Amino acid sequence: xxxxxxxxxxxxxxxxxxxxxTTLKMNYAESGVPFLRAQxxxxxxxxxxxxxxxxxxxxxKSLSRSMIRPNDVLVSIAGTIGRTALVPEGMQExxxxxxxxxxxxxxxxxxxxxxxxxNSRGAESQILGKKVTATIANLSLSQIxxxxxxxxxxxxxxxxxxxxxxxxxxxRKRQQAIRLAEEFxxxxxxxxxxxxxxxxxxxxxxxxxDVCDVRDGTHDSPKxxxxxxxxLVTSKNLSAGNLDLTNVNYISEDDYVQICRRSxxxxxxxxxxxxxxxxxxxxxxxKPDFAIKNxxxxxxxxxxxxxxxxxxxxxxxxxxxIVNKTSRGGTQKFISLGDLRSFPLRIPPNNIQLEFSRRVxxxxxxKIKLEKTAEKDNYFFNALVQRAFRGEL
Numbered sequence: 564x565x566x567x568x569x570x571x572x573x574x575x576x577x578x579x580x581x582x583x584x585t586t587l588k589m590n591y592a593e594s595g596v597p598f599l600r601a602q603x604x605x606x607x608x609x610x611x612x613x614x615x616x617x618x619x620x621x622x623x624k625s626l627s628r629s630m631i632r633p634n635d636v637l638v639s640i641a642g643t644i645g646r647t648a649l650v651p652e653g654m655q656e657x658x659x660x661x662x663x664x665x666x667x668x669x670x671x672x673x674x675x676x677x678x679x680x681x682n683s684r685g686a687e688s689q690i691l692g693k694k695v696t697a698t699i700a701n702l703s704l705s706q707i708x709x710x711x712x713x714x715x716x717x718x719x720x721x722x723x724x725x726x727x728x729x730x731x732x733x734x735r736k737r738q739q740a741i742r743l744a745e746e747f748x749x750x751x752x753x754x755x756x757x758x759x760x761x762x763x764x765x766x767x768x769x770x771x772x773d774v775c776d777v778r779d780g781t782h783d784s785p786k787x788x789x790x791x792x793x794x795l796v797t798s799k800n801l802s803a804g805n806l807d808l809t810n811v812n813y814i815s816e817d818d819y820v821q822i823c824r825r826s827x828x829x830x831x832x833x834x835x836x837x838x839x840x841x842x843x844x845x846x847x848x849x850k851p852d853f854a855i856k857n858x859x860x861x862x863x864x865x866x867x868x869x870x871x872x873x874x875x876x877x878x879x880x881x882x883x884x885i886v887n888k889t890s891r892g893g894t895q896k897f898i899s900l901g902d903l904r905s906f907p908l909r910i911p912p913n914n915i916q917l918e919f920s921r922r923v924x925x926x927x928x929x930k931i932k933l934e935k936t937a938e939k940d941n942y943f944f945n946a947l948v949q950r951a952f953r954g955e956l
């Protein structure tokens with residue numbers, strides 16, 4: 564391979580980032596121009612979901628520096644760093660906050676090639692080496708500009724990008740099948756129970772705290788330990804219905820025991836974030852070995868509704884509907900323990916809940932098989948990416 568290496572600053576028109584409107588005494592809007600955060604960058608694309616924020620047209624014009632254009636490459640530079648997304652042609656106008664960098668290619672580089680490289684292990688290793696500290700994930704624009712990538716001639720860039728796009732399309736079909744399984748479960752829920760907001764089947768309603776044991780984790784800030792210790796799960800470790808201990812912090816055995824005296828987690832419990840991204844509940848199905856902080860803990864007792872039913876209620880639009888009425892904070896939402904205990908839970912007959920749980924278990928079994936295959940797809944795709952940027956395709 565005889566490719567020259569360039570810094571990002573040498574192959575871009577602009578490298579910039581956004582700002583939070585409220586710091587400029589501007590407000591968010593109910594609808595309008597999507598205002599992107601790091602969480603909107605997923606799997607190489609921009610995802611506009613129910614948690615997307617918006618600004619009005621005037622605010623968008625005022626934040627002209629961070630107006631996003633088609634073929635821009637977006638990179639998360641605060642919090643979870645290194646997420647990337649290529650803005651497709653025809654995408655609506657968008658803006659972003661300070662956690663998202665906008666990398667606008669010049670004529671030397673194909674935007675698809677640049678986006679693929681920024682998502683490669685070569686870029687990842689450079690990015691991880693430029694984090695400000697081990698505990699604060701943060702990249703500056705100057706650090707983004709200093710990243711170095713191999714750059715073949717434009718025709719070769721386009722050829723590589725086309726090959727990787729085709730391979731990526733195969734991988735995405737598997738991911739789409741997983742999403743369809745999730746959508747099917749939502750349809751089953753609505754078919755069996757009706758829309759909980761409207762409660763068309765007339766199910767009785769109970770406060771969740773009256774039919775379940777609703778607690779939360781510690782609100783203290785125990786000292787983290789470097790070696791050994793027990794994991795301390797916070798909201799950041801609960802995402803998309805999964806428990807992720809990748810970046811978990813650890814505490815001493817004494818602090819673990821103290822926290823577990825009031826909020827010990829057991830198999831069959833539900834955990835849910837109370838701060839930030841609310842409404843990503845996780846059902847604990849393996850023996851836990853961690854304590855919790857600022858996380859809701861829902862335990863089940865004799866006479867409680869089925870855990871899988873409650874889990875899906877908390878994942879539903881009904882929960883978001885109630886949270887929007889009760890949560891506190893602006894972009895950093897918060898729901899209190901009292902609000903969760905007061906949450907109005909529809910209670911269908913137990914036999915219907917059990918049948919729903921049976922159907923969920925069946926579909927979840929299929930999802931697990933699809934996810935295992937998707938892991939293999941990701942492995943082979945990443946291997947192909949590494950070969951691509953070594954000039955071996």
